[in-house]
Amino acid sequence: xxxxxxxxxxxxxxxxxxxxxxxxxxxxxxxxxxxxxxxxxxxxxxxxxxxxxxxxxxxxxxxxxxxxxxxxxxxxxxxxxxxxxxxxxxxxxxxxxxxxxxxxxxxxxxxxxxxxxxxxxxxxxxxxxxxxxxxxxxxxxxxxxxxxxxxxxxxxxxxxxxxxxxxxxxxxxxxxxxxxxxxxxxxxxxxxxxxxxxxxxxxxxxxxxxxxxxxxxxxxxxxxxxxxxxxxxxxxxxxxxxxxxxxxxxxxxxxxxxxxxxxxxxxxxxxxxxxxxxxxxxxxxxxxxxxxxxxxxxxxxxxxxxxxxxxxxxxxxxx
Numbered sequence: 001x002x003x004x005x006x007x008x009x010x011x012x013x014x015x016x017x018x019x020x021x022x023x024x025x026x027x028x029x030x031x032x033x034x035x036x037x038x039x040x041x042x043x044x045x046x047x048x049x050x051x052x053x054x055x056x057x058x059x060x061x062x063x064x065x066x067x068x069x070x071x072x073x074x075x076x077x078x079x080x081x082x083x084x085x086x087x088x089x090x091x092x093x094x095x096x097x098x099x100x101x102x103x104x105x106x107x108x109x110x111x112x113x114x115x116x117x118x119x120x121x122x123x124x125x126x127x128x129x130x131x132x133x134x135x136x137x138x139x140x141x142x143x144x145x146x147x148x149x150x151x152x153x154x155x156x157x158x159x160x161x162x163x164x165x166x167x168x169x170x171x172x173x174x175x176x177x178x179x180x181x182x183x184x185x186x187x188x189x190x191x192x193x194x195x196x197x198x199x200x201x202x203x204x205x206x207x208x209x210x211x212x213x214x215x216x217x218x219x220x221x222x223x224x225x226x227x228x229x230x231x232x233x234x235x236x237x238x239x240x241x242x243x244x245x246x247x248x249x250x251x252x253x254x255x256x257x258x259x260x261x262x263x264x265x266x267x268x269x270x271x272x273x274x275x276x277x278x279x280x281x282x283x284x285x286x287x288x289x290x291x292x293x294x295x296x297x298x299x300x301x302x303x304x305x306x307x308x309x310x311x312x313x314x315x316x317x318x319x
Contacts, residue, residue, distance in 0.1 A: 011271050014070070014159035020318045021069045028316075039066040042074045044312050047081040054084060059126075060111040075317070076137045076156035077110065079264070079294060082301045082309055084108045090300040095140060095152055098290040099260045103150055107141040112153075118249045119242070120205040134242040138264070141256075148257040153247055154264045154292065155240065158317070161271035163239035163279075166195070169231075173199030179231060186231040187219040193231070195238075207245045214248040215284070222282045232282055240279045240289075264292040267319065295319045 010018065018034060026032045036042045039062060043051045054060065054077075063073045083091050088105045096103045113135045116125040127133040136153035144150045155163075169180045174194040179186050186193060190208035197204050208218050215221035225232040233241050240261065247259035263276045273291075280289035298319055302310035313319055 010159065011161040013269055013271060014161065017159050017266070017318065018070060021316065024316055025069060034069045036067045036069070039071075039074065042067065042069065042071065042078075043081070044078055044309055046309065047078075050081055050084065051077055054081065054110055058110045058112070061127075070159045072156055072158040072160065073111075073137070075158040075266075075294075076154075076264075078313060078316075079156065079297050080108050080110070080138050082304075082306050086301075086306070087304045090303040091140075091297070092142065094292065094296055094300045095142075098262060098292050099152060100287065100290075101144060101150070101258070103142045103144055103152070105140045105142040105152075109139040109141065110137070112136045112139040114246050114250065118253060119207065119210075119245060120203045123202045134246065136243060136246060136261075144257060149255070151247070151250060151256045151259045153243055153259065153261045155243060155261070157263065157265040157269060157272045159266070159269065161269075162275050163236040163272075165236050166234055166238035168194040168198065169234045171199065180234045181230050183225050183229050183231055184227045187217075187225075187227070190218045195233075206249070207242065210245045210249045210252065213252060221284070223284055225282050236275060237279055237282065240276075260288075260290060262290040262292055264294060264297065266317065267293045267295045 022032065022034055025034075040048045040051055055062070063071065065071055066073050083105070088108075092103060092105045095105060113127060113133045116122040116127075116133070119134060122128070122131050122133050137156040138154040140152040140154065142150050142152070166180075168174055169177065171194060174180070176192050176194055179189075179192045179194070190196070190212075193208065195205055195207065211218045211221040219225075222232055244261045247261045250256050251259050263272070265272050265276070276289060276291065280286040283289060294317070295314075298310050298313045
């Protein structure tokens with residue numbers, strides 16, 4: 001989740017989930033509030049120390065709302081911290097089924113930002129201060145047969161109804177809003193997109209170069225976009241586009257042999273599921289947009305013997 005629950009009008013699903021978590025917390029520690037005193041209070045107790053260690057080791061920038069019960073960042077920590085140091089055989093099986101390839105998960109990273117030159121979003125190789133950069137909520141690093149490196153980048157959603165919108169479309173520095181308004185105009189010249197070189201940027205962003213290299217052209221990378229509509233990334237499809245660019249980019253940089261970008265969301269969230277289906281329809285094959293339901297991640301941990309954690313996750317998040 002990118003904002004505090006008070007910053008937007010929550011969906012019907014989000015309101016039900018908030019009410020459930022409010023009541024759950026009243027039973028859990030007797031406090032009636034949607035906000036913890038510290039962000040780690042929202043982590044399953046056995047993993048709180050690990051959460052702090054991971055925050056420093058992975059250079060995680062905490063969201064401003066990380067102490068809220070509905071935080072997707074904390075949801076991601078709670079879902080995948082058990083696999084940071086614990087057994088990952090069942091998680092490997094689950095992920096293999098989702099992506100359609102036999103994959104052994106070796107390492108779990110949180111809020112992973114690629115080297116700056118990969119996407120060209122930041123001035124240096126690491127974000128400086130509050131410099132914004134696209135990050136994968138969770139990365140499952142692993143191996144394919146014959147020890148070929150692989151990665152699964154996960155976007156984790158809890159109560160959000162959609163993905164974040166493209167800020168370039170409404171930026172005062174955008175002199176080519178005609179490109180935002182027309183998919184045909186965008187595909188004819190992707191480099192005319194304001195995202196290629198935003199105001200005060202020190203280098204070009206590489207999204208369109210990456211997709212041209214992987215598919216021959218940006219149009220071929222997203223063949224089912226409506227040519228008579230606006231740019232397919234003018235609204236909330238820009239967030240999955242950036243994450244897919246990371247996946248294709250780390251393949252091209254030979255960091256891994258193969259990478260996938262997948263969604264891990266609350267099973268009952270109908271809104272983000274609909275947006276993910278919309279994203280899948282843009283791609284050459286819908287199977288390129290795999291999903292990892294949160295309940296199945298919990299079941300994978302339970303199968304490894306983490307029964308108390310699994311009970312906590314199901315009770316807290318209504319999974």
